[in-house]
Amino acid sequence: MAVLCRLPAAQQLSSMAVAQLLQAALEGGSFEERGKVLAQLGKLPAAVHISSEALLQLVLAAVDKGCLRSIEVLCSLPTVAQLTSEAVVALLKAAVQCGRHQMIALLLWDLPPALLEQLSSQQMQQMLTAAVKQRADEDCVAELCKLSAAQQLSSDTVLQLLQAAVDQGTVPAALCRLPAAAGISSEAVLELMQAALDRSSNGSRDASGSLQALCAVPAVAQLTSEAVLALLSVAANSCMFMSPLLQSLPQSCSSSSAVSRLHSF
Structure with missing residues (x-):
């Protein structure tokens, strides 16, 4: 491929032709082979003139196929700086759907910081909502939460997400x-x-992980003894929930009079 790309005819290919070749390269061979071919094609003169729309479709295809090296090569093309915030949202949503936090981390590393800084709170909410609805794993959500837009979400928005x-x-x-x-x-x-x-008592899901996560919300430390008692009373129906709840509640809650009152029943 390197030899072919050095031919005069290859050097004169149009940006559309190079985009088509990049698309074809994504379709066959091993992940390693695809990455090597893409890297060679990306060095062609016309590669710098590929449209942002074409590049978006190429990166989306690479994400869909789970090829990290291909994503890395495509995101190194100059056109990546011309992507819109909507395109970035589409890429991150696609990565979330694939369920690989490494892919999200790679996109956050390879996409220009200026692009990521342009993401709005509304767009961030859309991405996190999509991740929640797809029950993306903790690492995927954690990667998204590193974005500045996530750090600037309102308490009402975070409550809606929870x-x-x-x-x-x-x-x-x-x-x-x-x-x-x-x-x-x-x-x-x-x-x-x-x-x-x-939800757990209805047989929907095991609440252990959710309870442990929610105990990280600062306001948990402000729960009254009556509130703690109400929670522990429900959790007492299952040792599976009681133990993680007691372990996760702040010491001021789990050692409160609510616990001793629960034992009196």
Whole structure:
């Protein structure tokens, strides 16, 4: 391939032709072979003139195929700086759907920082909502939460995300560690924990992981002894939930009078 790309005719190919060759290279061979071919094609003069629309489709195809090396090569093309924030959202959503946090991490590393800084809070909410609804693993959500737009979400937005996560039966701990989680009230977090227990009691999902994650919300430390008692009373129906809840609650809660009152029943 390197020899062919040095031919005068190859040097005169149009950007559209190079884009078509890059697309074809994504279709065959091993991941390693694809990466090598893409790297050679990316050195052709016309590669720098590939349109942002064409590049977006190429990177989406690489994400869909799970080829990290291909993503790395394509994101090194100059046109990547011309991608819109909407294109970035599409790429990250596709990576979330694939369920590989390494792919998200690679995109966050290879995409220009200026592009990532342009993401709005609304776009960030869309991506995290998609991740929650797909029950993406903790590492995927944690990667997204590193973005500046995630760090700037409002407490109302984070609460909505946590409510959606509880509905799905899996609460990513990374959401509970976002700065805005500090603005969630103790009443709201109590409702979330009760909802997680209710879903589990209905046989929907195991609430252990969700309860442990929700205990990272700062307002948990403000729960009243009555609120803790209510939670522990429900959790007492299953040792599976009781143990992680006691371990995850702040010491001020788990050692409160609520625990001793529970034992008196």
